[in-house]
Amino acid sequence: MKTEFNDPLSYYKHLTLFWTDLMYLMANKPASLLSAGPMRNFASNIKKISSEIIEANEDLVEFNTHFLEYYKQLSDAWSEAQKKVNEKMPSIPNDTEQLEAYKRVWIDIFETDFTELFDSGKFGENYGKLVTSELELTKHWNNIMNVLLQSANLPNRNEIDDVYKQLHDLRRKVANLESELQQKGEHSGK
């Protein structure tokens, strides 16, 4: 059985998973002796960490693409605005009045051009994708942290979220009950 790979990333992914799987299988039974310790948990979860790191690398490529586009848009807007300033104020200011006038023109043109960029669909679209790819990276980091916390027998983020949700629901229930009690009290004239 031969596995073929089209690109180095797929091969790297396969290689990492192959060794982590194999090591897990080889070490699984003797290591169960230490089932109460954190290292046993960690060993059984290491595969998840490897997968997260590999996927994070893929998302990093996506992030870089949008990050570069983001700075390209800023840089293009800057060049265009500076060109407009140069056309309007071709000579170098050499007294206070000229400097003040130059500053005003520079700020007005840059402000207008950059606001136009930030208002544009192309900026909004790329910015949205940039934030999404950043969130993807954060998600992998969160997942890795969850594995580590679980290995140390500590509540992970999902479990804490459940507690937050339950607390929120309880707070709401208590508030509703208090309100109902108050209304009943008012109706009975107490």
Add this chain to the structure above:
Amino acid sequence: MENELKIDPRLVEEFLNFSRNIAEAPKLVPAPDEITLETTPYDVAYTEDKVRLLHYKPLTSTQSKVPLVIAYAIINRHHILDIHPKKSWVRNLLEQGIDVYMIDWGSPSNIDKYLDMDDYVNVYLDHCVDFVKHESGTDSVSLQGYCTGGTLAAIYAALHPKNIKNLVATAPVIDGWKDTTVVGNIAKHVDVEKMVKTIGNMPPEFMYYCFSILKPFEQGLEKYINFFRNIHDENYVDNFLRVEKWLGDTPPIPGELFKQWIKDIYQDNLLIQNKMYVGGKQISLKNITMPLFTQVAVGDHLVSPECSMPLHYAVGSEDKTLRIYPTGHVGMIASSLSQKKVLPELGQWLKERS
């Protein structure tokens, strides 16, 4: 030498003065942490979770019968409405004989990530209004909302019209699709579902980013140049630092509230179409039948007038007033224009209906 660059000595002098001002700044100016933003005395009348209801102490012997509850925005803190004795929104209303309460939403933490629009409108705001009604012995109160607080106030007035005698909406976010600001553009393109699921509450840094691209050169560069130029002007420095401190104090926004906010208002624009649901109830702006006073600013680059004004036309009120002021988002509430024009008009309008 023909090509010799001639530099005006005044230019050199100005550069040297500017450098000197930067060097002397720490000796002349307090650190932002050393400044107290609250200027008008108040009592904390009611608290629930992290929310506080502030009751300002009267400045006149008699006060209007119907108290005013101000629902501040969910972005930044309420201090901007009382930022300086001479520019205080609250103090001006107190001096006009209006009994003023203010809702401080507090600083939500991770534990509050599941707080949603229902909690803000039907729990916190409703309980504050109930408290004021009870304390003042009135059946209804005047409610003012600023910015995103204007949206919360409009939703509340639509759901609980009997509790509201007068509604004042100051730069409210109403018609998300008509918003022409940079904030609107970003809000429309962000995957808010993923953001809330991944990071929980909306971090302040996200808002700082939005602020930074609003007027990047005037606000990010020129403002600071002017600050150092005017470092010897006590009033200028005091105003500057107060507003800067306020700008830098942005609490996180609870994840669920932020999600509904962005999706329903900016992305799907449900509120103005009367299709938005809060606490399982559909919001119809037509239910707003009490007198309405809408205030918008022509130069508002955070909430464009086109986004706020549709409230005036969507409500069921017969008594409604729309005022458009030649200023910006903050200028409308904390400037000499607000003291001379915006607040006297609002005070007069409220007194005639209280």
